[in-house]
Amino acid sequence: MKLKPFILILQLIFSQELIAQNKIIAQKFNSKIDVLINNNLFTSYIFSPDEKYPFFFPVNGPSNASVTSMRNANYPHHSSLFFGCDKVNGGNYWQEGLERGQIVSVRADILESGSEKVVIENECIWRRPNAVSPIKDIRRITITSTSKELYQIDFDITLETLIDVVIEKTNHSLFSGRMDADLAVINGGTMINSNGEKGEKETFGKRASWIDFYGKRGEKTEGMAILQHPSNQWYPAPWFTRDYGFFSPTPMYWPANDKEITLKKGQVIQLRYRVLVHSGDTGNAKIAEQFEKYKVE
Numbered sequence: 001m002k003l004k005p006f007i008l009i010l011q012l013i014f015s016q017e018l019i020a021q022n023k024i025i026a027q028k029f030n031s032k033i034d035v036l037i038n039n040n041l042f043t044s045y046i047f048s049p050d051e052k053y054p055f056f057f058p059v060n061g062p063s064n065a066s067v068t069s070m071r072n073a074n075y076p077h078h079s080s081l082f083f084g085c086d087k088v089n090g091g092n093y094w095q096e097g098l099e100r101g102q103i104v105s106v107r108a109d110i111l112e113s114g115s116e117k118v119v120i121e122n123e124c125i126w127r128r129p130n131a132v133s134p135i136k137d138i139r140r141i142t143i144t145s146t147s148k149e150l151y152q153i154d155f156d157i158t159l160e161t162l163i164d165v166v167i168e169k170t171n172h173s174l175f176s177g178r179m180d181a182d183l184a185v186i187n188g189g190t191m192i193n194s195n196g197e198k199g200e201k202e203t204f205g206k207r208a209s210w211i212d213f214y215g216k217r218g219e220k221t222e223g224m225a226i227l228q229h230p231s232n233q234w235y236p237a238p239w240f241t242r243d244y245g246f247f248s249p250t251p252m253y254w255p256a257n258d259k260e261i262t263l264k265k266g267q268v269i270q271l272r273y274r275v276l277v278h279s280g281d282t283g284n285a286k287i288a289e290q291f292e293k294y295k296v297e
Contacts, residue, residue: 022116024037026143055079058070059153121139124139141154141155152274157175169259174249176248200241209230210226211249225276225290
């Protein structure tokens with residue numbers, strides 16, 4: 001009988017440790033929100049008025065190094081993990097040059113923090129000088145972690161057209177990831193889609209539910225997968241891929257008429273993406289199984 005209180009204390013301590021292991025918090029500093037998992041920085045969501053668009057950087061993997069890269073001389077418009085679009089009513093909401101177009105954060109609120117998940121809501125307006133804003137959007141970002149080997153970002157975005165919109169054929173569009181050079185195919189990494197096709201040659205322009213990109217750093221293998229939700233318009237969108245580390249599910253490079261996609265004023269488009277930052281390869285991380293769970297959510 002005397003052991004019972006002791007056992008209860010141990011159970012309480014153990015349960016508290018489990019809770020602590022899953023503790024995820026968000027902290028807002030001016031124009032960025034840092035997200036920490038178990039007191040370690042996982043990612044920062046940056047929405048500075050000096051930036052082209054909001055984006056995530058770093059996106060730290062289980063090794064505590066970012067699986068994404070933040071621009072380089074050849075591709076300064078690749079900002080880690082982001083959402084944007086070129087050739088929207090003559091504007092450019094993707095490549096450098098704020099005067100060409102900019103996705104501006106109107107507000108960024110932390111809705112939940114401090115337990116098993118962080119929820120952020122970010123409202124944005126697409127604007128450029130001497131032109132009517134074509135689009136506004138609301139992003140709901142939910143960050144969770146089921147283990148020390150798997151971190152998850154759910155990026156759910158609602159786009160509303162404020163005027164009639166014409167998006168000319170472009171490879172610069174929608175949700176995109178730029179991998180760290182260490183994990184790129186050209187440096188020994190692997191890019192594989194839900195059909196089992198690998199590398200730029202096999203995945204470029206192919207319709208697939210997801211793509212996983214992983215590689216080895218020292219003795220540790222880790223990577224990042226992007227999943228498209230089946231409820232998305234244009235699902236499954238074909239992928240624009242590059243062996244140097246870029247991947248994006250986008251219909252904008254393959255419009256039905258091979259020229260443009262048109263949207264009417266007041267049209268609302270909801271898009272959902274899940275990002276899985278993981279240890280191991282695609283099989284170790286069970287990306288296919290993760291997608292089966294995601295598609296019914």
